[in-house]
Structure formats: C-alpha cells, structure tokens
C-alpha cells in the first residue's frame with residue numbers, strides 16, 4: 001500500500017482521497033481552504049455526494065486518511081502527490097492554470113535533495129501541461145540549488161472521469177484508467193495504485209493522456225447538443241424526441257447514453273472543457289467548427305423555457321414563476337454553469353418574480369429582491385402561475401399532478417408524460433415533443 005497526498009480537496013480531491021484510503025492506501029488530503037480542512041477533521045463532509053459518507057466513515061475508522069493545510073507535512077509523508085486543484089475558465093476560454101502552478105511551486109519548495117516524488121496530475125489541463133509542469137518544477141528546484149532536478153521527480157497525467165452525483169461509484173468502477181508519462185516504469189507504478197479495481201488501462205505519453213480527457217468530454221457534450229438540435233426539429237415536425245433517442249440508442253454503434261434532450265449541459269466540466277479545447281485548437285490553427293456549434297446550441301438550449309413562454313404569448317413582466325431544481329443535475333449540490341442560473345437571470349431581466357426550490361441547494365450566487373428560495377416544492381408551486389422544471393431530481397418524478405391545475409408547466413427535462421401534463425395543466429410544454 002502506498003503513501004499518497006492529494007493537493008486540492010474539492011469534489012475530485014476528496015472523492016479520490018477517500019476512495020484511495022478505502023482501497024488501503026495511506027492518504028493525506030490537503031487544501032489551502034482552512035475552513036474546509038477544519039470541517040473534514042471534525043468528520044463533516046463539505047459537499048453533497050451519494051455514498052461518500054459511508055466510505056468516509058470507514059476511512060476514519062481505519063485511520064487511512066488525514067487532513068491538513070501543511071504542505072511540508074503532506075509532501076514529506078507521501079511518495080505519490082496528486083494535484084486535484086481547480087482549472088476554471090479564463091475570460092478568453094482558456095484553462096486557468098494558476099492554481100496548478102501555485103501547487104507546483106509549493107511542491108518544489110518542499111522537495112529536498114533526498115527525495116524522489118511522483119507528481120500525478122488529476123486536474124483537467126490542456127495538452128502540453130504535463131511537460132510545462134516538468135519544466136516549471138525543474139526550474140524551481142534549480143533555483144533552490146538542487147542539481148539534476150529531473151532525478152527528484154516524475155510527472156504523470158492521470159485524468160479523472162468521475163461524474164458528480166455518481167463520483168464514488170465511478171471511481172470504484174472505472175470504465176478505464178488513463179496514465180500518461182514519459183517514464184514507463186513510473187507510469188506502471190502509478191497504475192498499480194488502482195490494481196485492486198482491475199480496470200482497463202491505457203498507458204501512454206503525457207499529451208495523449210491529456211488529450212483523451214478533453215476529447216471524451218467534448219464528445220459527450222457534442223452528443224448532448226446534437227440531440228437537443230434534433231429535439232428542436234422534432235418539436236416542429238411532430239416527432240417525439242424521447243422515442244427518437246430510444247430508437248437511435250438501440251443501435252449499438254450509437255449507444256443509449258448522453259442522448260437525453262433537455263436544457264443542455266452545465267456543471268464545472270463540459271462548458272469549461274469544450275471552451276478550453278476550442279482555445280487550444282485555435283492556438284494550433286485547427287478550426288474548431290464542431291466545438292463552436294456545440295457551445296452555441298447549448299447556450300440557446302439553457303434558456304429554452306424563456307423562448308417557449310414568450311412563444312406562447314406570455315408576458316413575463318411581474319409573472320410569478322416557480323423553478324424546480326437548481327443544481328446543474330440531480331444528486332449534487334453544485335450549481336456551477338447550471339441552466340437554473342441562466343434561466344433565473346433571464347427571468348429577472350424580464351421582471352418576473354421567482355420562487356425556487358431544490359432538495360439540496362439552498363443558496364445561489366444570484367441575489368435579487370425578486371428571487372426567493374423556498375423550502376418546499378409545493379410552496380413554490382402554489383405561489384406561482386408558471387412552473388419550470390430545470391433539474392430532474394427523483395422527488396419531482398412522482399408528484400401530485402392535481403396540484404398543476406391552472407398552472408402553465410414547462411418540463412425542461414422530459415420527466416413527465418405529456419398526456420398526463422395535458423390532462424392536469426392549463427398549458428404544458430416539453431422539450432422536443
């Protein structure tokens with residue numbers, strides 16, 4: 001069993017650290033956010049993620065996991081150092097590598113002449129970052145007077161493919177593990193951290209590993225924008241996109257996944273990663289025409305309910321609108337790039353009054369006198385004339401339809417049967433049907 005530190009204890013870092021500890025490794029999770037680490041030390045999990053509490057409790061019992069803000073301690077007591085800090089979008093769409101670069105500089109400040117550390121990057125970073133990181137680290141070590149710096153570390157790329165809401169399940173049952181490194185032995189050593197999971201493995205070079213992550217996310221995002229474009233056409237010509245998706249998905253070459261039409265993709269990954277890949281493509285003079293279209297379709301799709309309501313002749317000024325679901329998808333408390341934010345911002349511009357409900361999310365990065373977050377879905381519904389279903393949480397699937405009487409309902413994720421909606425509502429709209 002190996003000694004691992006995880007730098008950055010967010011969604012990816014905490015899940016990775018907890019799961020590695022569960023697999024028997026000795027894990028130190030580090031973050032620069034003191035408050036987060038204090039909570040974790042007390043046994044409080046700062047994010048909502050199914051199954052994480054069970055694994056976390058077992059890790060605490062086995063004493064395989066500890067939490068710290070002390071870089072020197074974390075680096076000294078680990079052989080594998082995972083970087084799992086954020087890589088958000090810069091205003092020009094490129095990935096902001098400042099957190100990665102800060103982490104690398106602090107690692108360099110802790111490495112001594114007697115050390116050899118494997119530095120594994122799990123953050124999603126543009127192609128070329130691994131080799132850039134090796135140079136940055138070598139320069140920092142040289143500045144400290146460490147000769148032949150490359151003898152003291154090796155950089156590995158190990159992109160993460162977990163989904164929020166299913167993060168533990170995904171970590172424990174990976175479709176594949178990708179390891180990229182310029183040193184094959186170190187790559188194999190890193191791969192062995194996962195050996196008990198027995199996953200399909202690809203061992204390759206640094207840029208290929210980095211590219212696999214972006215190409216995967218961009219392809220999944222493309223599937224979503226594609227099906228949403230088909231939904232917009234289906235709606236006009238009387239086809240039902242749910243049945244179209246099912247019919248397409250039965251073709252094994254297409255497959256059934258990521259063909260759910262709705263309000264587009266949000267979250268901390270697809271939007272930023274597609275934008276970053278567009279940026280990289282342009283930097284290498286490759287025309288990212290598909291990726292540009294994927295983003296364009298998605299931006300429109302996120303505010304589709306506004307277009308639907310306006311198209312139905314509803315003047316949004318002063319209208320009371322209930323929003324069900326604020327997280328970017330069910331089973332997470334994450335609202336980064338959530339369609340709910342785009343819809344709420346648009347509605348506020350039109351002077352609508354909003355009563356929003358989500359089972360987990362109780363705060364939003366938007367403050368407005370016309371935005372109310374309430375604790376009960378029916379309370380939101382009863383106060384309003386219009387309901388927009390934004391996130392398909394399970395609790396919205398079986399509801400008392402009779403409460404929809406006299407309401408205008410927009411089902412943004414196609415969770416309700418259109419015939420039932422027609423029976424119980426004043427007017428109803430779904431996506432692509």
Ligand SMILES: NC(=O)c1ccc[n+]([C@@H]2O[C@H](COP(=O)([O-])OP(=O)(O)OC[C@H]3O[C@@H](n4cnc5c(N)ncnc54)[C@H](O)[C@@H]3O)[C@@H](O)[C@H]2O)c1
Nearest residue numbers: 008010011012031032085086087099102103123124160164
């Ligand atoms: N969220 C996902 O589902 C997911 C899945 C796969 C890959 N990724 C990628 O993983 C990376 C992390 O994503 P996330 O969602 O976990 O981010 P996050 O914002 O939840 O967590 C990042 C953490 O890093 C900490 N941090 C920042 N600078 C630091 C430093 N110098 N040293 C130590 N800690 C530092 C922050 O305080 C924060 O707690 C991103 O590159 C993302 O694209 C995310």
Ligand SMILES: O=c1ccn([C@@H]2O[C@H](COP(=O)(O)OP(=O)(O)O[C@H]3O[C@H](CO)[C@@H](O)[C@H](O)[C@H]3O)[C@@H](O)[C@H]2O)c(=O)[nH]1
Nearest residue numbers: 160161162163164258259260262264265266267269328329
């Ligand atoms: O058929 C579908 C599938 C998804 N979505 C939307 O797409 C977004 C992303 O969903 P999902 O992929 O389940 O969530 P993430 O947690 O963002 O995970 C993605 O992004 C992660 C970060 O890179 C990767 O690790 C995962 O493999 C990748 O699925 C959400 O807004 C969903 O509502 C659809 O609209 N239709």
